[in-house]
Structures are given as structure tokens and as C-alpha cells.
Amino acid sequence: MTTAKSKKSDANFEETLWDTANKLRGSVESSEYKHVVLSLIFLKFISDKFEDKRQALIDGNMGDFVEQVEFYMQDNVFYLPEEARWSYIQKNMKQDDIAVKIDTALHTVEKNNPSLKGALPENYFSRLGLVTSKLASLIDTINNIDTAASECDMTEEDLVGRVYEYFLGKFAASEGKGGGEFYTPKSVVALIAEMIEPFKGKIYDPCCGSGGMFVQSLKFIDSHKGNRKNIAIYGQEYTNTTYKLAKMNLAVRGISGNLGEVAGDTFFKDQHEDLKADYIMANPPFNQKQWRGDKELLDDHRWDGFDVPPTGNANYAWIMHMISKLSENGTAGFVLANGSMSSNTSGEGAIRQKIIEKDLVDCMIALPGQLFYTTQIPVCLWFITKNKKEDTERGYRNRQGETLFIDAREMGTMVSRVHKELTTEDIAEIARTYHAWRNTPGHSALEAEPLEPYEDKAGYSKAATLDDIKANDFVLTPGRYVGAAEIEDDGIPFEVKMKELSQTLYSQMEQAETLDKAIRQNLEVLGYGK
Secondary structure (H helix, E strand, O other): OOOHHHHHHHHHHHHHHHHHHHOOEOOEOHHHHHHHHHHHHHHHHHHHHHHHHHHHHHHOOOHHHOOOHHHHHOOOOOOOOHHHOHHHHHHOOOOOOHHHHHHHHHHHHHHHOHHHOOOOOOOHHHHHOOOHHHHHHHHHHHOOOOOOOOOOOOOHHHHHHHHHHHHHHHHHHHHOOOOOOOOOOHHHHHHHHHHHOOOOEEEEEOOOOOOHHHHHHHHHHHHOOOOHHHEEEEEOOOOHHHHHHHHHHHHHOOOOOEOOOOOOOOOOOOOOOOOOEEEEEEOOOOOOOOOOOOOOOOOOHHHOOOOOOOOOOOHHHHHHHHHHHEEEEEEEEEEEEHHHHOOOHHHHHHHHHHHHHOOOEEEEEEOOOOOOOOOOOOEEEEEEEOOOOOEOOOOEOOOOOEEEEEEOOOOOEEOOOOOEEOOHHHHHHHHHHHHHHHEOOOOOOOOOOOOOOOOOEOOOEEEEEHHHHHHOOOOOOOHHHHOOOOOOOOOOOHHHHHHHHHHHHHHHHHHHHHHHHHHHHHHHHOOOOO
16 A cells, blocks of 8 residues: 555656756747657666566576567567667766667657657657757756656656656646647546546547546546456547657556557548547547638538538537547547527537437536636536447446536535645546436446435526427536525524624614725715715
8 A cells, every 4th residue: 555655755756857847948839848758768668677677588598689679579568679778878977978878768669669650759869959968967857757666656657657647737737728639637547537438449539638538438447447458548639749649558557558640630631530439538628629621521421310511610520520539339428618508600509409409419518617727718528429229238328308507516625725636535426426317226337336216406507308408509518407506494584694694784884884984985085075
């Protein structure tokens, strides 16, 4: 069990690493130096794994095979020639050409390990012109990462993965508006995973950023004692540098996934055209403008049965893309701006109506504000399913013609002056509400404890029918359905409470009258009387 002392040292280690990385500010753009730090952490991690395996071969009287790639690949370890090893980088970290040596190491790693094709930066360190002393200081700090994690109950993948998670979050917070497109807040991703329970089958993210949805899916499986081998990962990312981050993020955790051959636009270069996913988890760009030209993608098969999405906002293009990717029993959970729930601009309302009439909307959640590092836009979660019929294998009841609405805007805890997170308890409560509504009564699915029967809760949740939604002009905002929360009776008789309130009001009125007189007198002294 991790002790309080080890937790404190872990935190200090992460903070120290962050402080060292921050020394690169000024010489490197904030949007760039995350790639410097994460590339070096990646190199350190795979080098430690390589050295451990190399020593194991020597200790096992197999020294003749230490340069044979196959003996490393069989244990999911990347083979590294000498010039690509961390020990070589550390030994030369004060040399003027250290940036060139790092670039060479990363190039060599990728060349020798086909699964890393397109994952690592090319000539990145050389182009940045980093100050040697600052780069050496960062290398020295990263060298202190103990990837063996001997002082706590984490595997190497967990430790380095946690460093990645910590840094991605810090980078997103530090870069400000527009800088966090690669990162979805961990609590939001965790909520989506707990809701849809991606336990077995194909998981897809059409705008995967740095791969956080995949990481959380695997964490979910591990926490529920599942088998990672039952999951296949597919994703795509538009930005080349973020695509590389995602490939490294998966690699340090030992996760294999198909992110396409290259970075690419999901709408114009779909690299998983024939995919039918069992689960989709995504955080598309909010209100993406000019995502296609006026005459482009007009006859795309993804809009079949709906309407062509407008050029000025890609929200509904993303929704229809994901619907087209779902298997016959597939479920999607994704983040969108709140406007998607009610907008009628450029035909969006008509598309939403068709989605609702096809009975695809399973659940809608209004989230609290301030969850995202880089935007104050209020957001919501959509949960789409292709099949609401009874599913005895998974323990789902027949939900045809029903949609659950949850208003979670009052949930969450402020963790800084401007940033809020959903707590573990918040996530569990929302997921339990959904599962109690979705599941056959008495069937707890993956819940640790039997679920209480679902009941509407004023101000929080409401199971609505298609007729209810139609009566609300096909608007999906939860506040329209859940109503106001019931006010608890405090036990004070009405007469007593009314007397107290009246006395307070009279007192405030007297104070206001006194203030009015003082203001008039001051105005008269200044020559502004009547």
C-alpha cells in the first residue's frame, strides 16, 4: 500500500520535474516544450525496460543474444542500439551536440521498432536551438525517475503513464485558450468510461488527441478485473504533433492500438472507413468552424438518413460520423458544447429531431462549468446507442422510446481558483443513476453493489419519453426535463419564519432610508441639491 510519505515524495518528484521543465520557457514556446519533456521521458522509460531485459539475458547465461531484436520483441520491449540508450544520452548531456544526439537516438528507436512508425519527433531538438545547460538540467532530473517504481504499488507503465498524465494536464492548464485540444480532463473521461463500461470489443475515438480516452478505457478494465486482450483500439488525430504524443502515450503504457498510418482529417481522410465500433469515446473540437467547403462532402454516406451538416459548425457532423461508426449494439459517449442540445441554426435542429426520432439518444448530461483548462464554454455529454432493446447478456432492460436526462451542473469541486473537477463520488453517483435506469431491475452489471431501483429525482434526473421530448421542440437540455429540486422542510413553522423574514426586511428598509438621507446631504454639500 502506498504510504502518505511515498505519496508526498511522488508529488515532490512530479513538481520538481515540472519546475525543471519550466526552465525551458523563454527559449521554447510553451506549446512546443511538452514534446521536449515527454520525448525524453519516453526515451528514459524504454531504455530502462531495455536495460532490464538485457541484464536478464546476461543473468540467464544468454549473453550471446543481447543484440538479437527478437529476444526483446517477444516481451514487448523495444530494442535499442547503443546510441539510442538513455545511458548514452546522459553520458553526453553536457556536450554541445547533445540535441543532435537526442534526435539521432529517437530516429534510431523508430527505425528499429516498426510499431513506433510515425510516433517520434524528427530533428526536433536540433531545430529548437535549446541552451545546452538547460537541456542537461532536464535530462539530469528525468534521470531520477525510478521507472522500477520500487517504493509503491505501481507497474512501470503506471508510473510513467502517470507522469504523462500529470504533464499533459499541466501543459493544458499552462497553455491557456486553444492549447488543450490534446487533453480532455481526466474526470470527464473517467465519467464516460464508467457510464458506457467499455469492457469487451472495439473502442474508437475519431479525434483522439493524446489518447486519454484509450488510457481511461484500459484503467476501467483493470479496475474491474477485466482482460485487456478483449479490447481493440482504433483512433485518429488531425494534428501531427498530437498524433505523435498519442502514439508515445500508448507505447509507454504497453497499449497497442491502430491510430492510422499518419495524422489526418477524420472527415476527409477516414483511416478506419469500414470500422464498426462497440464503443466510441470522444471529445470533438467545440463548435468547429469551416470544417468543410460549401460544396464538399455533400453526398457523404455518413449523412444518410439525416441531412448535410452545416459548414459553420461541425458538431452535428461529428455526431453523424460517430453514429455511422457504431456496431448494431454499439454505444457512444462524447463531449459537446451545450449549444448542440438546442441549436436550430443552419438546420441543426432538423438533424437533432431525426436523431431523436430514430430513438438513438440514450442519455444526456449537463456538466458543471470550469471543468476544462482551455475554455469556459458550458459542455454536455451525449450518450448514443444503436439498440435500446432488452439485452439479457449485458443485463439491459428495454428502453425503447425513453431517454434519461441528468443535470449535474451543481456537482464538482473547485481544485484551484478557476478549475473544477468531478470527484470520484460524483462520477459514481452519475454512473449509478444511469445504470439503475438502463439495467434490468436487480441486475447490477459491473457495479460493486446491487443497484437501487431507478426513480426520478427533481432537479437532478428524469426519464423522459419521446413524446416529452417532442413537446419540448426536440430540445435535449436536461434542465427542461428534471425540473427544480425539492426544497427540504427545515421544520420551522410558517408563522415564525414569516415573522423573522419581515423583521429582517423592515431592518433593511430602515438602513436604506438612513443611507438615502446621507447621500442627499453629501450631494447638497457638493452643490447638487434640488
